[in-house]
Amino acid sequence: MRINQFGYVPTTHEQVVKELKAIRFLTADNIKITDPLTLFRDFLLKYFSQHSSTSTRLEKLSNLMATTTVDANQYTQNTGPVTRVAFYNIGLQLLGFLNDLDFSLSDPLKSIAELGLPQPMIHQTFNCGQIIDAWYRLLNTRNKYGQLLIDYIAGKGYYHHLLGGSSVSKPLFFNGKAQAVFKTDALIREVVYVESSLDTDHDGQRDLLKTNIIRPAETNDGYRAPVIFTADPYAQGMNEKWSAQYSHDNVRPLKRKQPNDLAYQDVEAKLPNDTPPSPRKIKGQTTKTGETFTKFWSYSLNDYFLARGFAVVYSSGIGTKDSDGFRTTGTQDETLSATAIIEWLNGNRVAFSNRTDQVAIKASWSDGNVGMTGRSYLGTLSTAAAFTGVAGLKTCIVEAGLSDYYPYYRENGLVVAPDGDDADVLAEWTFSRQQNAGDYSRIKKPWLSHLQQMKHDQEHDTGNFNQFWDARNVTKYNRTNADMLLVHGLNDWNVKTGQVWSSRNKLKARNITQKLILHQGQHEYLNNFRSFDYTDLVNLWLSNKLFGVNNNVDKVLPNVIVQDNAHSETWNSYDNWGGTESLTHTDSLLDWKNHDGNSSFSDRLPKATFDHYTNHLTNWSHDLYSRNGSPMDYHCIRLLSDPLKDDLVIDGQPTISLHVKTCADVGMISVALVDYGKAHRLTEVPQTIVSQKILQGYHWRKDDLKEFLPQAVQTDFKRVTEAHINMQNRDNSYKVNDLLPNKYYTLSFQFQPTFWHFLEGNQIGLIIYSSDMIYTVHGNQDITYTVALNHSKITLPILK
């Protein structure tokens, strides 16, 4: 077990005293105490103040050991100094650590270091001032169950008890973070319909966008809340089965494409120039809506902030249930259906209290400051909204968001979408208007023709870039004013790392603060891990960006935090990713050991093998990378570096240049970098280590605690990064080159960027193959590829 804490703000003693007063640990009474043990006892009794009975609180103290022989109740009945050992023994127990398991009462400091907890105070005994500082730091330390101690006792009722007696201010901040002092049992849930400037379903009326609001009851008494907005196209329902009818079959041969001579201007998308219909006439004003809603699944990070004075707003956008319009998969219209909500929250757009009466309603409860959250499509919409520069949007926390749809569904002239997905499939998947039979009956025809048009325009057959895709580059125009916190999984092969790489590099052109967190997951949330204080640092971030709390977050947070792949529960900070902190190193492929001794391979597998792999994709990828003999031997080229003499970190975007020929007039090449060496690698998906133990607030949302733990079994390899290219797209993704059989061509292309820690003794592997049964079309074509290894090379960015 190891805890990494990035979200702590170093605080002066003067400020510590001020903040402990604000949260009522220090009072007019106990500030006068001069005996350290007496003050410590008072803190401990206040710690258990959810129990009104003093006898009960003392029973809790008796359950804690101060030394190996004396309990905390006995220990604090004396007067005098508090020993460091006793303070941290009790502190560790309050944090949930168990004697004789997580630590030993005879040497708490040893475990504090091993667990990665904050540096203990250096004094052997503590006076009152030191008790105050140490107590403050303890309340701001993560416990065994993934929460700051102050958040844990807030969940147990600490503030609730205070609010029953003397009150605390709302909002309340402690160590720069908003505290759980708001009444979650009285949250207001209401629905409004924002009028966009779009008419994407062409019915002659501006698209109304259903917007679900959850806001603190305190906003009815004059409190103005900052807003967390999640644009979630999935939230109103998903058409799993209906969209399956649009799914594409990737078990098919790669087709030869007619060469062309296209330049970018030939495929550039023009911005739509439609004049929207006139706005609806406003027939009245109201402050109350007559519609409420029930949230089923919700993002627990958003729920956490509801207890802390933020409002949370969800809107699903055009084409979703109860809204107007059509889904378009990533066009500017979808972006504008997200920014429309922000404009309303910021006072710059009209919303109605229902779809019928044209009675306007203002977001009078909003303070106008908006931050966006969400993962995947939701994160993409955050990025897209940020790049518009819409007023009121102060920050986005983008988890696994896209920068551009072409490299999501395509790569260098190839379709790279698993499971038959494509833009049309996703449009139908999210077109939840279809679930309202009444609404759907009125727009079925134009919707089906819109979908047919998408199916045609996306050019699934060629994989080429064109206007359709250029219109879906959501970061093409960069007017970003929001500070950006980007979060991505280094093993995310749904939204690949190139997406965050690209967003991040574009954002460097803007005068904003951006931070990056790279984790070892695939397509995951991070807000309930034990080893990493993600929730706390997001709180620090949003308290600054939305509440304007001067907590120095831009300096406190490292620019880049990376979870280590080689050691569990280890998160390191860096100044940059793929920048000048790395040196590029180029090797000829002849310099690497050729594992199978071939430089030529056939893409065709025996039919039974091919059929088996088609139904067992993980077997295929295992056999592809395996160096212990498999049916994939001689259907690829496997090259290995020498065993590494030292640890080595690839930091950024590897590139490859291959001199290669195909025996046919079509061809595609895939390459993978692999980390070889026996190790207990981290689990691919987070494991639940304790259920329902995280308390997001008092009698409020609970969450499971998770972690990527080392696997029980050792594995010999793990894929690090990969890339794919159509040999007819050697120049770029829209110009189609000619391709002659048996003629060598040079293909230069880029892997997905990575940050990978290779341990000493491990080997870097390079696999060169053709069809990727998971990502590309695969028709088991009888094509032989030959690579001139002596004219081929790989370039790796190596961390200095």
Added chain:
Amino acid sequence: MRINQFGYVPTTHEQVVKELKAIRFLTADNIKITDPLTLFRDFLLKYFSQHSSTSTRLEKLSNLMATTTVDANQYTQNTGPVTRVAFYNIGLQLLGFLNDLDFSLSDPLKSIAELGLPQPMIHQTFNCGQIIDAWYRLLNTRNKYGQLLIDYIAGKGYYHHLLGGSSVSKPLFFNGKAQAVFKTDALIREVVYVESSLDTDHDGQRDLLKTNIIRPAETNDGYRAPVIFTADPYAQGMNEKWSAQYSHDNVRPLKRKQPNDLAYQDVEAKLPNDTPPSPRKIKGQTTKTGETFTKFWSYSLNDYFLARGFAVVYSSGIGTKDSDGFRTTGTQDETLSATAIIEWLNGNRVAFSNRTDQVAIKASWSDGNVGMTGRSYLGTLSTAAAFTGVAGLKTCIVEAGLSDYYPYYRENGLVVAPDGDDADVLAEWTFSRQQNAGDYSRIKKPWLSHLQQMKHDQEHDTGNFNQFWDARNVTKYNRTNADMLLVHGLNDWNVKTGQVWSSRNKLKARNITQKLILHQGQHEYLNNFRSFDYTDLVNLWLSNKLFGVNNNVDKVLPNVIVQDNAHSETWNSYDNWGGTESLTHTDSLLDWKNHDGNSSFSDRLPKATFDHYTNHLTNWSHDLYSRNGSPMDYHCIRLLSDPLKDDLVIDGQPTISLHVKTCADVGMISVALVDYGKAHRLTEVPQTIVSQKILQGYHWRKDDLKEFLPQAVQTDFKRVTEAHINMQNRDNSYKVNDLLPNKYYTLSFQFQPTFWHFLEGNQIGLIIYSSDMIYTVHGNQDITYTVALNHSKITLPILK
């Protein structure tokens, strides 16, 4: 998708009117309506009454289609009769079913039948009375997301809205079931300490038992609540790592036992005859405790009832954190630490408001009627409490509970505990007092010596029955007065089916009502399945047993409900299990096809194979049952029946008689019955089909929807039942017989009871083997067993 509904109470029109008035669908106003369409429209508008705006409600109506062309808003603006098709089209949409996916607007009745929904009304058009009846039935129909429609709209705020306006009574019952009308945002959580008559830690003081209470706020205003009590030894924490130190190694040879001549009186346990210490002096009385608590994990069925006027009480019993005493794994002391709580709830025992002050507190909020719930150990404690006949305990819902600890940890003179478990390990696992370092420091020594005594007394080495185990037969004395609802998984190999079989048969001696539900899971909860209305029927049951509602549940519920193993989402009702509805059928084992042609086998495997199986237990069991060649060939005897000419159901407890010899002076025999035949069998564990879609109350607990679905791949076999015996325990589990090498003995013993549907064409398999690598000790001994098949036979109870 198929829905099975058992918890509906047939209701007269008169009663329907009365109940619809009580829940305010019928009012003084709309009861006068004579036009069916107008009444239907009024019902629909009331259905959406969580939205205060009529415009919003009409928008919701417009989203529903009444016919293939007309929406519900248009349709109900006319006057006249309501067609059956329109009513059920709208009804299906309210239930969450989608047009063109789950049903078709052109023929709703077809889907109603296919989905297993209640029989539609027969009339082609409905008058007002028929609308009322059909609407009542619709509200009492399960929706697509595993809830009754009335529960779903309650979760959406239906009652909450009413309570804001005109009030409904509390408690409120609809179709015999308690309704979610209580305020879950104001629940009272408090702790008391019940004083037991035990002193299991021998400290000279009666053991205090921490009791966590969650009760409706309405109990502070005079409402008296019935109580759901869950005795949960796990709830205060588990010592996973500490108990691992006590784990037993089952990779060891079976040892020869010294023959003996013991009779039952030699191993019979005497009831303890200790005089408990005097009760604590009561120094005062209070109505308020000064301690509260936070529930982390909780059983969602209990939470469901909190919204419906029940109080829920948790107590973990002796030896758990914040209580006194020691864990004993199933003795009468543990039972009495559960019944003590019931005695307090029923006014017959003292509890204190904290551990220190000796101030007594009464359960004045309780109406004295208690029902117990819980699974596994929790269910065992329910059964044990019921068998004491304690006053106030009206019913238990026992999910996967034990009847007796010997057949849990032992079988016919063998240890059959997976993972090195045993009574001592479980005692340490649940001894959560150890997690309070202060408390533990004061009782560590006597606890360790108690644990050593258990380790000795349980005779892990011999596997024999003795006084230790006789004292852990929790159903030995049968004074049961509570009605019992027993629930068990037919694939539960943790708490095996013999446990529920035994409880059930003993309960037949008592003048109580008992019901049984057998499902296709292992060790699972049933309260969130789509295909089965478990939660509803438990509500019906508890409303009757605890609230005394006259809902006829004893007749409405079938005696036995069994989930079919051969068809998904199919639950059938029966009058009995393993009774006279079955005929026994005996076959000589010579009559079955000998798959490998051997009647003799060695228990010894090649070392590499043995080691592999030790670490891959599912591979071992797969290879044991496989008829496609495996390393287990010739290490067992595999017999197969002829392919079945018709479907066949084994209903009850198969028995076997084997004439067998061992080449050594020790020996054990295992047998398994297997269902052979390619099929998409049900998943072993429930699959989540929709997340967080079940609403247990208004802004209250949400739950995932689950189901055992057919597996994507076909399998050739599934183990049905099994049994194990030590050849030295031919007579019973305490008398040790002599055993000579190479001498034939007859072993007659019983399989775990089952209810198994073999499909026509499938074959019944019998596997005879020795060491069971999952359940028994296994030392890879070089022992050869020979079965005289001509003198061996199997007897199966076959459903007529």
